[in-house]
Amino acid sequence: MSGCPYFEKRHLLFKNKPPKTEDDEDASQAGVNNATKGGIIYGDYLQLNKILSSQVLQSELKSNKIHDEHLFIVTHQAYELWFKQILFELDSVREIFISGHVRDERNMLKVNTRIHRIVMIFRLLVDQFAVLETMTALDFFDFREYLSPASGFQSLQFRLLENKIGVPDTLRVPYNRRHYRDNFKGSDSELLLTTEQEPTLLKLVEEWLERTPGLEADGFNFWERLEINIFDGLNQEKEKIEKMPDTEEKEDMMAELVKQKEIFTSLFDDKRHDHLVSKGERRLSYKALQGALMIYFYREEPRFQVPFQLLTSLMDIDTLMTKWRYNHVCMVHRMIGSKAGTGGSSGYQYLRSTVSDRYKVFVDLFNLATFLVPRHWVPKLNPNVHTFLYMAECCDSSYCSSEDSD
């Protein structure tokens, strides 16, 4: 960046690396000093020789240089750079979960910050379409033949991202009846397969939610208490309505009550839950769903404040990914039209179909909004449980919050 002074800050004195032995220290010191002498400069640090030499216009190779192809290339490269950053953050978060470090509450700030960073990047990526949209369909037409058969379907990083977050193979919309992995060559295809088999962010969050303190049947037993409170509440409502004089309004209210009862009956029906999971309409385990709802209801407890933020950020990611898809669809419509009525598979129609709740990984967190209840129906924490919740943070102090062991 231009003239960024903190960039050049010389700070030889402070060694962040914890000193080990006197000898080690000297050695690293020496290394730093050498680096300072000749020194690394901005362009080398950023490897700009590679970054800035990677814009080769196919149209120019074909002796028909089209100006706007440069924008097309740079925009896609910028997307890929940011995808790499998202994957980097995502992997580091998954690592914290996988390694169990997430059990040390101190790591929640890191998890939360990095997930939030992904949110901010996606927000930028959605805005970034405004730049590519300065290219018109006519500009694009001038060079689009030269791109064949290169295709955005071949963006390895985006598919990795989907897999690692938790878009399952089974919910993908097929394109031209081909499996998505068939668009990739051998080693890439294997990499994709691997990520399908690794724990996804969804899976890791699910396991973490299942451990939400307060769910234990022999403890606070949140779920049973909630069920009791809700049906008590509904019954009291029913009694009140029944005492009302017979009017249209009374009928309406009774109908609404019946509907609410159905909704909550479905909530406490684990068989129904498993059925919805099997159809792909729910993605979290029943226990994890309970944990999420518990965090929703007790979000103000110190223990749950940051977890609540995390759930919100996960929904942000889902929302922004679908917004990204939708913005993409809008641009494609502008660039190639919908080809409505001409027959043949339409890329536009395909993309449109991916702007779907099937691709929302954390769809359950959204749908929990259906199951909210008045605050006074929420089971009260007794002082003991209060303490319990607070104390839960007191992890073994010998367990170290390993900074960036990832």
Add this chain to the structure above:
Amino acid sequence: MSGCPYFEKRHLLFKNKPPKTEDDEDASQAGVNNATKGGIIYGDYLQLNKILSSQVLQSELKSNKIHDEHLFIVTHQAYELWFKQILFELDSVREIFISGHVRDERNMLKVNTRIHRIVMIFRLLVDQFAVLETMTALDFFDFREYLSPASGFQSLQFRLLENKIGVPDTLRVPYNRRHYRDNFKGSDSELLLTTEQEPTLLKLVEEWLERTPGLEADGFNFWERLEINIFDGLNQEKEKIEKMPDTEEKEDMMAELVKQKEIFTSLFDDKRHDHLVSKGERRLSYKALQGALMIYFYREEPRFQVPFQLLTSLMDIDTLMTKWRYNHVCMVHRMIGSKAGTGGSSGYQYLRSTVSDRYKVFVDLFNLATFLVPRHWVPKLNPNVHTFLYMAECCDSSYCSSEDSD
């Protein structure tokens, strides 16, 4: 980009390159066919092997990997990618001006579109700080020692950009008493020197403005007519005020009138203009200033609609570059503090000083707002001049609007 169908559009049939001979055609056809067979794929097209392998963390090399350095690198690389795109657009626009193609009005759409694209990119770059701001001062502290002596001052592309738009050496704020070119090694320093000597966008726009039809002394003679109208108008105002009864209000109005008269006297004083130019407070020639004001006043004439948009976009670029600088300053303040009161040169203070009108290349276009007058003071176009303005577009029809000869 993920699953972008227009990207993979096979469009073998349409050759945009004008056919030359039968043989040539067949040859190019063959080439395309081959490309289709083995074919270029997405990752190769974008040279992702280079783009995505350029993130080397200095902290990791020093065996103390700091997570957030990755974001730092990717953000700066994204900035540099977009700087390259801006330079590409800027060079193409300068080429249209230098080659004289701008005299064919058909090329104004291209000029306007590309300058507007630069505006949109800068808008994105300003927003992009929000991503880097997810890194805190503490995160940055952990790896900033490893960057030494790499410095944003060493961003060649940003300096080229400033030079090519028209930030002159003489108006630059010195940093630590060193000339800005001294931050660059030999070949880069020469490149910078070259761009200082080439025609800048400012210079090219200036020449174009000087040719604004209607300025000719033996033609419509806009400037003289305007001067007459303005001073006639001011005199009529004066007479009216003098007839008013003596009140405080009358005094106020007379004082305001005197002030206005001074302002407009200064406008028509070419010596004063040259003086301001010599001090760097004005940047355009006197004739170009007249052309710009003419475009302002007659912006609704078909001939001037697109030129007016162009002047607006040039101000947008200036504004966005200072906003970029200001956002940069804000981030630096957060990252390293102001070091107020500690002594020593402060990078923060330096950067702050560059958020200045000295760095606004098209400052004259802003300041013309000082010289606006009521619509009925603006010299009327007589029917002949109307026709003249319209006809001026009729360039030699044999002159070809060469598409993308750049």
Add this chain to the structure above:
Amino acid sequence: MSGCPYFEKRHLLFKNKPPKTEDDEDASQAGVNNATKGGIIYGDYLQLNKILSSQVLQSELKSNKIHDEHLFIVTHQAYELWFKQILFELDSVREIFISGHVRDERNMLKVNTRIHRIVMIFRLLVDQFAVLETMTALDFFDFREYLSPASGFQSLQFRLLENKIGVPDTLRVPYNRRHYRDNFKGSDSELLLTTEQEPTLLKLVEEWLERTPGLEADGFNFWERLEINIFDGLNQEKEKIEKMPDTEEKEDMMAELVKQKEIFTSLFDDKRHDHLVSKGERRLSYKALQGALMIYFYREEPRFQVPFQLLTSLMDIDTLMTKWRYNHVCMVHRMIGSKAGTGGSSGYQYLRSTVSDRYKVFVDLFNLATFLVPRHWVPKLNPNVHTFLYMAECCDSSYCSSEDSD
């Protein structure tokens, strides 16, 4: 706005109103002077007493004040303020078209600027969701019962906006089987009916496009020339392919050629066009479609530069309105869930269905991307036609570009 100096600029001397008689002038002068004495102040000018006293929380009226209801109210009021501004711009543009002033090319800058302003406002409105999204589903749940039966379906201005742009009654998705106008009381419902019967922006643009110079059968005859060129071009391609040795590639190319031929045959089939119009898949008349394609192909002609920008902005509006709808859907999903599987009509599902090409008024402008051809297939303008296009701007110079007669 805080401390905005241009706001308070005293500028008594300049009367923009063209002077009529000496007496008139004095009178208006007096008026201004009085205004200056006592003077209008910021808060009165903006009627802040009304604006800032309009936030009445229903929850507070029901003695259960919920903090976040204030945000909910202010956000919706901000939306409605901006809707009013959009309607104001839209009406002024429609008036320029209806009055025929659009035939004076000088008014195109105004049309273009105002349509672009609508684009900028919609861009803000899409971003504005980020503020409301700081409210969680749980915050919303606390007061949503008090809103009954107030409903966003009752936003008169948004329905007026849809009608005036050109969303037809017949393409609206019904909600709960009720006609959209049934959500409004008598006078509002009549107002809506009126706007359904007035000329829409779509209709006005259509009429304007039908007059595109160059379409005349006894003139340049763009459409016939284009048809000839395209089928000549396709036939030449066919011949070339037929000469190729029999390979799989040859087959592919021939299949692609057949497809292209079908596409273009459909383009020149006016019966088919009328059929698609009757189904709502196309919205412009056949003649208007020709005009639009002509502007696309000759966008660099001075005459067509601003019209081309206008067509682009119209697509922007369509795109942004669907993005607005989609962002709205995303927020609703978060606030109330999808209620998937609970039965009953779902507001979420309804809203989702309105994010559809049925609601894209200028869908034809997008779909024209399907009918692009190589530049050398586009009929050449002969020098005469060139001149013709330029001269067309020379409207009657006695016809005055009436500034802001709206």
Add this chain to the structure above:
Amino acid sequence: MSGCPYFEKRHLLFKNKPPKTEDDEDASQAGVNNATKGGIIYGDYLQLNKILSSQVLQSELKSNKIHDEHLFIVTHQAYELWFKQILFELDSVREIFISGHVRDERNMLKVNTRIHRIVMIFRLLVDQFAVLETMTALDFFDFREYLSPASGFQSLQFRLLENKIGVPDTLRVPYNRRHYRDNFKGSDSELLLTTEQEPTLLKLVEEWLERTPGLEADGFNFWERLEINIFDGLNQEKEKIEKMPDTEEKEDMMAELVKQKEIFTSLFDDKRHDHLVSKGERRLSYKALQGALMIYFYREEPRFQVPFQLLTSLMDIDTLMTKWRYNHVCMVHRMIGSKAGTGGSSGYQYLRSTVSDRYKVFVDLFNLATFLVPRHWVPKLNPNVHTFLYMAECCDSSYCSSEDSD
């Protein structure tokens, strides 16, 4: 908002108000039922009759309607609406601090969320300039005379906002030598005076920071431990450097060491702190500064995660307010020019001077970046202190997190 289904959600069954007596309950029930019958509708709820009837163009009153004045009014009204929302959030946060509810950690989520909401609103307000910028200087000139003497300096809400956050009278840049309160009429001026005397957000945050657990001299005694560690660290560095052979590098390092020592000596010098406070260069008390640095260093402790986010958001507000000011300056430059060289006080120059660190209320939080140290210099929490920090949250469980008592 258009067609917003959650808006109309009928939810008669759920009463959020905690039931008091059977009778009360019935009464409120009845009330709600009545509301449902006749019912409140969207337009009445939002008081759109007032909101949408408040756009009176002064130019129209003066019989010279200028189209763009409508945009000018609506934009300013939108700003004022959002200022009201910001004040509403700010007051609620101040109330939580003033009432002492902030001592219940459960309220930190609320504080944090609301401060973050202010951040999001300011982000929108910065973007909102893009809409007003569609008005050119020439459009503005056409009606700016009618605004006299209304002035943005008269925005009561913006001045209240500045006062309540903590811009002190003494640091304000005077405009035309007048006190800022002189721009307001009696009752408004008194209101401003009141807010100058009430506890500002700065003051309240300061008090809260002073109570940061761990600062106590008879407890963890953070400040003394930190001082010891830092000077130990510096001395060790010194010894290492002294052992190096005499080279230029050694000299550089020694010079840097001396500089660092000075910086840290100043940090632990309370007299110097008070001196900087008296000059307005520091704004927090010495104790509060210590608390802030403690939160920085231990931000990963569960106890400090949300407080750390809060400090970050406070800097965001400062940054966004200066960005808002700077965007405002840029627009004013475009609208009225700088009037450089014409003499007389310039509104543009005044505004520019307010884009200053003098107006950054939480400037100390930025400048703490100067005082960061390597992680291994930060005093270790011993297991007891760990527990202490965790336990500190265990407030009296009988103390109730009063929801929205504000």
